[in-house]
Amino acid sequence: MTIVVAFIAGILAAVAAGALSGLRIGKEALGAELAAYMGGLYGLLAGGLAVVITVILLANINTM
Numbered sequence: 001m002t003i004v005v006a007f008i009a010g011i012l013a014a015v016a017a018g019a020l021s022g023l024r025i026g027k028e029a030l031g032a033e034l035a036a037y038m039g040g041l042y043g044l045l046a047g048g049l050a051v052v053i054t055v056i057l058l059a060n061i062n063t064m
Helices: 002-030 032-063
Strands: none
Touching: 002 032
16 A cells, blocks of 8 residues: 555656646746646656656565
């Protein structure tokens, strides 16, 4: 159960951080809505992989 909660929290944090950074960086050039969507997508892609790898590593370290 803890692993599932950690995975979901990590994915949500990655999407939120990506959306906020996309909004901050690209608001003037792309518009606020598109910049937030693009930032959320790239946050999910980059941060999602990091979350998956971290959860797998922590799950394996915990069982050793």
